[in-house]
Amino acid sequence: MYKEPPLSGDISSPSRGPQLSEQVATRLSEAIQSGEWARGERLPTEAALGQRFGISRSVVREAISMLRNAGLVTSRRGSGSFVADAPTVSLRLALPDSDLASVIEVLELRRPLEVEAARLAASRRTPSQLRRIRNAMVDIDEAVEAGLSGVEQDLAFHRAIAEAAHNAHFTAVLDFYNRFLHHAIQVTRTNESLRETFMQQVVAEHQAIVDAIAAGDAEAAAQAAARHLEHAEVRLRQAPEDLIARVQAQRPGAPE
Amino acid sequence: MYKEPPLSGDISSPSRGPQLSEQVATRLSEAIQSGEWARGERLPTEAALGQRFGISRSVVREAISMLRNAGLVTSRRGSGSFVADAPTVSLRLALPDSDLASVIEVLELRRPLEVEAARLAASRRTPSQLRRIRNAMVDIDEAVEAGLSGVEQDLAFHRAIAEAAHNAHFTAVLDFYNRFLHHAIQVTRTNESLRETFMQQVVAEHQAIVDAIAAGDAEAAAQAAARHLEHAEVRLRQAPEDLIARVQAQRPGAPE
DNA sequence: AAGCTTAATTTGTCAGACAAGATGCTAAAT
DNA sequence: ATTTAGCATCTTGTCTGACAAATTAAGCTT
Numbered sequence: 001m002y003k004e005p006p007l008s009g010d011i012s013s014p015s016r017g018p019q020l021s022e023q024v025a026t027r028l029s030e031a032i033q034s035g036e037w038a039r040g041e042r043l044p045t046e047a048a049l050g051q052r053f054g055i056s057r058s059v060v061r062e063a064i065s066m067l068r069n070a071g072l073v074t075s076r077r078g079s080g081s082f083v084a085d086a087p088t089v090s091l092r093l094a095l096p097d098s099d100l101a102s103v104i105e106v107l108e109l110r111r112p113l114e115v116e117a118a119r120l121a122a123s124r125r126t127p128s129q130l131r132r133i134r135n136a137m138v139d140i141d142e143a144v145e146a147g148l149s150g151v152e153q154d155l156a157f158h159r160a161i162a163e164a165a166h167n168a169h170f171t172a173v174l175d176f177y178n179r180f181l182h183h184a185i186q187v188t189r190t191n192e193s194l195r196e197t198f199m200q201q202v203v204a205e206h207q208a209i210v211d212a213i214a215a216g217d218a219e220a221a222a223q224a225a226a227r228h229l230e231h232a233e234v235r236l237r238q239a240p241e242d243l244i245a246r247v248q249a250q251r252p253g254a255p256e
Numbered sequence: 257m258y259k260e261p262p263l264s265g266d267i268s269s270p271s272r273g274p275q276l277s278e279q280v281a282t283r284l285s286e287a288i289q290s291g292e293w294a295r296g297e298r299l300p301t302e303a304a305l306g307q308r309f310g311i312s313r314s315v316v317r318e319a320i321s322m323l324r325n326a327g328l329v330t331s332r333r334g335s336g337s338f339v340a341d342a343p344t345v346s347l348r349l350a351l352p353d354s355d356l357a358s359v360i361e362v363l364e365l366r367r368p369l370e371v372e373a374a375r376l377a378a379s380r381r382t383p384s385q386l387r388r389i390r391n392a393m394v395d396i397d398e399a400v401e402a403g404l405s406g407v408e409q410d411l412a413f414h415r416a417i418a419e420a421a422h423n424a425h426f427t428a429v430l431d432f433y434n435r436f437l438h439h440a441i442q443v444t445r446t447n448e449s450l451r452e453t454f455m456q457q458v459v460a461e462h463q464a465i466v467d468a469i470a471a472g473d474a475e476a477a478a479q480a481a482a483r484h485l486e487h488a489e490v491r492l493r494q495a496p497e498d499l500i501a502r503v504q505a506q507r508p509g510a511p512e
Numbered sequence: 513a514a515g516c517t518t519a520a521t522t523t524g525t526c527a528g529a530c531a532a533g534a535t536g537c538t539a540a541a542t
Numbered sequence: 543a544t545t546t547a548g549c550a551t552c553t554t555g556t557c558t559g560a561c562a563a564a565t566t567a568a569g570c571t572t
Contacts, residue, residue, distance in 0.1 A: 020525075045553060056526045058314075061554090062321055069325040071348060077554045078533035088348045091432040092327060093424075095343040098291060108376070109425040112368040120364070168349070169365040173429060176347040179289065276556075301522060312557045317523085333523045334564030 021062035024053055028063055032072055032083055040085040043073070096180050103184040104233065106177050111229045113174055114158060118209055118225035121164035122218040129164040130214055136160045137206055144193070151185045157206065161225075164213070188232055191239040198235065205231060277318035280309055284319055288328050288339055295343065298336045299329070352436050359440040360489065362433050367485045369430055370414060374465055374481035377420035378474040385420040386470055392416045393462055400449070407441050413462065417481075420469070444488055447495040454491065461487060 028049075037043050044052070046060045053060070064081055067073045071088035075081040096102045125133070136157040143150035155178050162171045193199060205228040212221035284299075293299050300308070302316045309316070320337055323329045327344035331337040352358045381389070392413040399406035411434050418427045448454035461484040468477035 047553085058525060058527090061318075062524090065318060065321050066325050069322055075554065076534080078552080079535075080553060086350050088350055089435075090349075091347040091428065092344045093346075093428045095289065095328075095345050096425075105423050105425060108372070108423050109369070109429065112372040113365070116364070116368040167361050167364050169361060169433070172347060172349045173365065176345075177425070179345075182290070303522085314556060314558090318555090331523065332565075334521075335566075336522060 020055060021059045021066070024049075024055065024059060024063035025066040027053075028067060029070070029072060032067070037083050039083050042080045042082050045080065091176075098180070098183055100236075103181065103236070106180055107184075107229070107233055107236075110174065110177055110181070111226070111233075113170060114161070114229055115222050115225045117162045117165040117167075117170045117174070118213065119218045119222040120167065120170075121161050122213045122216055122221035124166045125164035125213055129160070133157070133160045133164060133210055133213065137210055140206070141203070144199075149186050149189050151182055151189060154185055154189065155181075161209070161213070184236060187239050188236045191235060201231065202228075276311060277315045277322070280305075280311065280315060280319035281322040283309075284323060285326070285328060288323070288343065289345070293339050295339050296341050298338050301336060347432075354436070354439050356493075359437065359492070362436055363440075363485070363489055363492075366430065366433055366437070367482070367489075369426060370417070370485055371478050371481045373418045373421040373423075373426045373430070374469065375474045375478040376423065376426075377417050378469045378472055378477035380422045381420035381469055385416070389413070389416045389420060389466055389469065393466055396462070397459070400455075405442055405445050405449075407438055407445060410441055410445065411438075417465070417469070440492060443495050444492045447491060457487065458484075 028043075031037070032043075043049075046057050046064065050057045050060045064073060064075065068075060068081075071090070072084055073081050074084050096106055121129075121133075136153065136159075140150045140153040140157060143153045158178070159171065159175065162174050165171075191198070205224065208224040209221060209228060212218075212224050284305075287293070288299075299305075302313050302320065306313045306316045320329060320331065324331055324337075326346055328340055329337050329343075330340050352362060377385075377389075392409065392415075396406045396409040396413060399409045414434070415427065415431065418430050421427075448458055461480065464480040465477060465484060468474075468480050
């Protein structure tokens with residue numbers, strides 16, 4: 001039995017304006033969302049699609065790449081491209097600047113989340129998660145002793161706590177925003193490393209959070225986290241201007 | 257004068273696992289987000305990038321295609337690819353289910369954000385923003401008296417508070433997650449409308465938040481918001497199962 | 513100096529090829 | 543007969559080279 005090709009027609013003739021690959025992506029997207037192919041079903045090969053639309057494989061690949069980025073399809077080498085079975089939604093927002101005001105704006109959002117994450121972690125963490133949090137804290141010290149900044153380890157420490165909260169939304173949002181704090185954390189850590197008292201203070205604050213989580217004391221964990229983040233913001237504001245500029249300059253190929 | 261390429265190193269040698277184009281996209285993305293190239297600046301040609309990474313132009317194109325789709329760069333034929341003037345980053349996550357557990361997971365994240373937003377709004381709201389918050393509260397009552405559910409007005413009320421916090425990240429994240437709460441809020445509001453005492457309770461809670469924000473009392477605003485959200489969760493949990501199902505069925509094209 | 517023409521660049525598209533996995537069939541082994 | 547090993551085939555990923563289309567810059571004319 002012959003079945004009329006659902007996506008019919010050469011595409012080159014009508015619309016010449018927009019990008020070719022975009023048109024194809026749009027049509028494929030519509031076809032998928034209209035249920036043309038079921039979830040998890042394999043869609044035609046790139047060659048077949050190219051022939052159907054009368055375009056080259058390159059364009060098909062670009063179009064499918066868009067759909068893949070949009071979370072509508074997944075591709076497996078050697079196997080094919082499939083309609084995603086777990087559709088995703090995306091939050092798009094402007095890339096924050098890296099000046100002090102913008103960083104503090106991000107910190108304002110991060111603080112209540114980290115505090116709540118610590119609170120939840122205290123009452124929900126599994127033994128293995130507690131172990132991972134403790135390891136992350138040790139990793140920070142080791143990185144510092146090795147002469148590194150310890151930024152990655154610092155972020156990993158906070159991520160371990162977020163994971164222990166057993167709520168994927170916290171890790172998602174915090175991961176998302178922490179990407180913009182690399183530089184800011186580097187500044188505070190560099191600043192802290194210049195004063196022995198600051199360094200001890202940070203270690204003590206981390207320790208307090210971990211102790212509260214280990215004890216399962218949700219309120220204490222929340223308070224310890226709140227204290228830590230408030231102090232971190234203070235330490236960031238107190239960082240000398242020239243230090244901010246200097247750390248910024250350390251980034252590979254920053255100024256010209 | 258020779259300048260060491262900021263993004264150095266052949267990429268093919270170390271990691272063979274993940275997709276090549278994905279690695280390149282990641283490295284370019286990091287470079288952009290770390291300010292490697294300024295906003296609106298042109299990045300190297302595809303050929304140059306290919307040479308720098310030791311890969312073919314196809315892979316560079318795929319990588320740039322990803323960044324373009326992610327809103328980080330824009331490409332102009334004949335001219336080049338540029339860092340987007342208003343670069344955006346996207347947080348992608350799985351579409352939450354609408355069952356009770358998933359809704360409560362979202363609420364867990366929303367609560368600390370709404371509380372902090374109320375706290376900030378109390379100390380930062382402009383007179384016009386206070387007016388808008390009050391109007392939003394009135395709109396809820398009017399919608400209810402008109403026989404509507406008031407879900408939209410309820411969300412608008414919370415959004416007005418978030419806006420008064422003067423931090424775009426709060427509105428962005430809350431807007432994002434509130435999309436998934438339409439149904440849940442409808443359930444609670446429907447449930448509340450069935451009992452006069454619940455209804456009065458909700459109005460009183462809203463009033464307490466607004467009063468604290470109007471008075472500029474940050475702590476009182478935070479506490480009032482926390483109380484409201486805790487009670488809302490309780491009211492959601494107490495909603496009869498059949499009510500949840502009934503409201504769900506009202507959604508356009510819900511069941512098959 | 514201003515405007516037009518032309519050449520050089522750069523992305524978009526095409527075409528063909530091979531590499532890297534994945535799938536399914538066939539034949540051998542138990 | 544069932545399982546296993548090998549093998550042919552298919553599909554996506556990457557490479558290479560080429561041309562088309564659009565932009566940019568230089569040069570030339572006036």
